[in-house]
Amino acid sequence: MKKHLNTLFVTTEGAYLKKDGQAVVVSIEKQNRLRLPLHNLDGIVCLGNIMCSPALMGACARAGVSISFLTPYGGFIAAVNGYSPGNVLLRREQYRRADDPDSTLHIARHFVSAKIANSRSVLLRAARDSRDAESKSALQSTAKLMMRNIRAARNATTLDSLRGTEGESANTYFSVFNQMMSNRVKGMEFTFRSRRPPLDRINALLSFLYSMLTHDARSACEATGLDAAVGFLHRDRPGRPGLSLDLIEEFRAFLADRLVLSLLNRKQIQARDFDVTESGAVLLKEKPRKEVLAAYQKRKQDVITHPFLNEKTTVGLLVHLQARLLARYLRGDIDDYPPFVWR
Amino acid sequence: MFTDNQLLPISALQHLIFCERQCALIHVEQLWAENVLTVEGRHLHDKAHDGPSETARDIRIARGLWLKSNRLGLIGQADVVEFHRGGVVRPIEYKRGKPKKDASDRIQLCAQTLCLEEMLETDIDEGFLFYGTRKRRTKVEFDASIRDLTMRKIERLRQMIEDRETPTARRMPKCEKCSLVELCLPDSQRFRNGVAAWNDRQFHCDDDVDDVPETDPFDIGLDLLEPR
Numbered sequence: 001m002k003k004h005l006n007t008l009f010v011t012t013e014g015a016y017l018k019k020d021g022q023a024v025v026v027s028i029e030k031q032n033r034l035r036l037p038l039h040n041l042d043g044i045v046c047l048g049n050i051m052c053s054p055a056l057m058g059a060c061a062r063a064g065v066s067i068s069f070l071t072p073y074g075g076f077i078a079a080v081n082g083y084s085p086g087n088v089l090l091r092r093e094q095y096r097r098a099d100d101p102d103s104t105l106h107i108a109r110h111f112v113s114a115k116i117a118n119s120r121s122v123l124l125r126a127a128r129d130s131r132d133a134e135s136k137s138a139l140q141s142t143a144k145l146m147m148r149n150i151r152a153a154r155n156a157t158t159l160d161s162l163r164g165t166e167g168e169s170a171n172t173y174f175s176v177f178n179q180m181m182s183n184r185v186k187g188m189e190f191t192f193r194s195r196r197p198p199l200d201r202i203n204a205l206l207s208f209l210y211s212m213l214t215h216d217a218r219s220a221c222e223a224t225g226l227d228a229a230v231g232f233l234h235r236d237r238p239g240r241p242g243l244s245l246d247l248i249e250e251f252r253a254f255l256a257d258r259l260v261l262s263l264l265n266r267k268q269i270q271a272r273d274f275d276v277t278e279s280g281a282v283l284l285k286e287k288p289r290k291e292v293l294a295a296y297q298k299r300k301q302d303v304i305t306h307p308f309l310n311e312k313t314t315v316g317l318l319v320h321l322q323a324r325l326l327a328r329y330l331r332g333d334i335d336d337y338p339p340f341v342w343r
Numbered sequence: 344m345f346t347d348n349q350l351l352p353i354s355a356l357q358h359l360i361f362c363e364r365q366c367a368l369i370h371v372e373q374l375w376a377e378n379v380l381t382v383e384g385r386h387l388h389d390k391a392h393d394g395p396s397e398t399a400r401d402i403r404i405a406r407g408l409w410l411k412s413n414r415l416g417l418i419g420q421a422d423v424v425e426f427h428r429g430g431v432v433r434p435i436e437y438k439r440g441k442p443k444k445d446a447s448d449r450i451q452l453c454a455q456t457l458c459l460e461e462m463l464e465t466d467i468d469e470g471f472l473f474y475g476t477r478k479r480r481t482k483v484e485f486d487a488s489i490r491d492l493t494m495r496k497i498e499r500l501r502q503m504i505e506d507r508e509t510p511t512a513r514r515m516p517k518c519e520k521c522s523l524v525e526l527c528l529p530d531s532q533r534f535r536n537g538v539a540a541w542n543d544r545q546f547h548c549d550d551d552v553d554d555v556p557e558t559d560p561f562d563i564g565l566d567l568l569e570p571r
Contacts, residue, residue, distance in 0.1 A: 087372050087373055087374070089371070089372065089507055090372065110542070113546055117545070117546060121555070121556045124554065124555045124556070125555050125556060125563075126563060126565055127555075128555050129562075129563070129565040129566040130565055130566070131565075131566055150546055154546060180563065180565060181565075182564065182565050182566070224526070225372065225373070225374065254559075258561060258563050261563040261564075261565070262561070262562070262563040262564050265563055265564035265565055266564045299561065302559070302560075302561060304558055304559045305558055307545070307558065308531070308534070308538075308541065309528070309530050309531060310530070311530060315559075315561075321528075324525075324526060324528055325528065325531060328528060328531055329538070331509065333509075333511060333512065333531070333532065333535070334531055334532070334534060334535055334538045335535065335536050335537070335538050335539055336538035336539040336541075336542055337538070338531075338534070338538050338541055338542055338545075339542070341545040341546070342556045342558065342559065343545065343556045343558060
């Protein structure tokens with residue numbers, strides 16, 4: 001895994017994307033502002049009111065570049081993906097496994113146990129770096145509690161009990177989320193996990209980054225030939241990318257949560273970067289949104305060693321590798337799916 | 344006789360000879376990825392197909408000629424075919440780089456020849472491979488042994504595609520040159536029957552709080568003395 005392709009994020013309301021040869025041109029108020037060759041991209045994410053020419057959509061579909069249309073805050077609206085007739089065999093196998101309760105449970109256990117293990121690792125790393133004795137010990141003892149959840153997830157006998165363990169771990173983990181912040185100021189505390197809409201600033205950041213991660217996972221599924229909509233842990237629901245959501249479980253804490261903490265601890269994002277609406281929903285303003293996207297994109301270029309393949313890769317390619325390993329497992333090339341476990 | 348729905352691309356023979364798994368990934372699983380080599384190769388072929396048919400001296404030159412054989416069940420395109428006065432036909436295939444050790448280029452040219460012979464109802468006894476670095480033609484004689492080898496490879500290709508079989512990956516030196524290596528993940532095969540055990544090891548963690556991951560140097564900035 002040597003190359004790392006880029007995602008183009010378009011956040012300027014009213015921008016128009018069009019095709020010019022084998023390039024995408026971003027035009028704002030009829031002025032061409034940016035021109036990027038398609039072969040350097042693996043995805044385009046349009047946030048807010050962005051228009052896109054049909055010719056560009058066709059070219060992207062052919063080039064394997066996925067386009068996602070999201071609300072300004074990352075809520076999914078629609079996606080353009082190419083026709084993927086190939087891998088009908090792989091997809092059939094995916095459906096067969098998703099229909100079989102034992103297979104589904106087996107695969108879902110991996111997603112959940114890796115999610116808990118990686119959340120636990122985030123707590124431990126933060127505990128190590130913490131200068132506050134109280135926080136340090138709170139983080140350490142919570143990490144200890146989560147050990148039990150990893151075991152429970154590995155041994156879960158039903159999907160419901162597995163989801164129960166997952167929920168319990170998430171509560172445990174988020175209960176000490178504030179302890180991972182160095183400069184706690186009013187209005188910047190984590191309260192409880194809230195989505196649709198996020199009710200505090202940290203939830204707004206988390207939800208935003210989880211959406212970006214989901215876009216990447218969706219592209220990874222498409223590129224691998226998997227059906228992004230048919231998950232194992234996440235039940236089918238029209239419009240919901242079940243398998244993408246399954247795949248991001250391994251990465252939520254490792255990638256998104258740590259990035260949120262870093263942005264806050266380094267004061268790159270502050271209380272004034274959010275709008276609080278009358279209904280209590282908290283939204284990230286436009287300029288800081290760009291800052292978050294730039295940080296996410298930069299983070300994806302960091303190099304780490306893939307724990308299973310033992311090969312250097314970028315953080316951004318991890319989810320692609322996991323999709324491919326899942327495909328290998330479904331196809332019977334390897335005897336089990338190795339989830340991403342950060343160690 | 345094969346129907347039009349059963350036709351296989353001649354180019355798949357090259358993939359088959361390079362690596363059966365690569366061939367299956369492309370032609371059974373419909374995966375594709377480009378690298379420098381595939382892009383260069385495509386440009387070379389586009390160039391070879393460029394330009395009008397022409398007649399020079401006693402030779403008529405056709406480019407990018409479509410080929411088909413319902414007897415063999417093959418379809419493809421020839422870079423250049425020369426039609427000499429007197430009925431002699433000479434297929435020419437353009438290749439980047441230098442002649443390969445394996446027979447893949449000769450087999451591809453031979454398969455084109457078998458199609459041409461069927462379409463034109465003629466016999467072709469030789470053709471040429473033109474290599475980019477050498478910049479001259481290498482003659483290929485279509486004797487019984489290359490024809491026989493080509494027929495066997497065509498049979499193997501058909502069997503693999505009809506059985507929808509994807510052979511197991513093996514890491515080989517030539518994987519470095521393969522554009523599909525990132526989709527194939529040959530290294531995951533080292534663990535073929537060991538992933539379950541690997542998973543057990545990953546999740547075996549002690550309550551030891553010093554068990555902190557170090558594989559990722561990313562820092563959340565919790566220990567900043569002076570917040571920036």
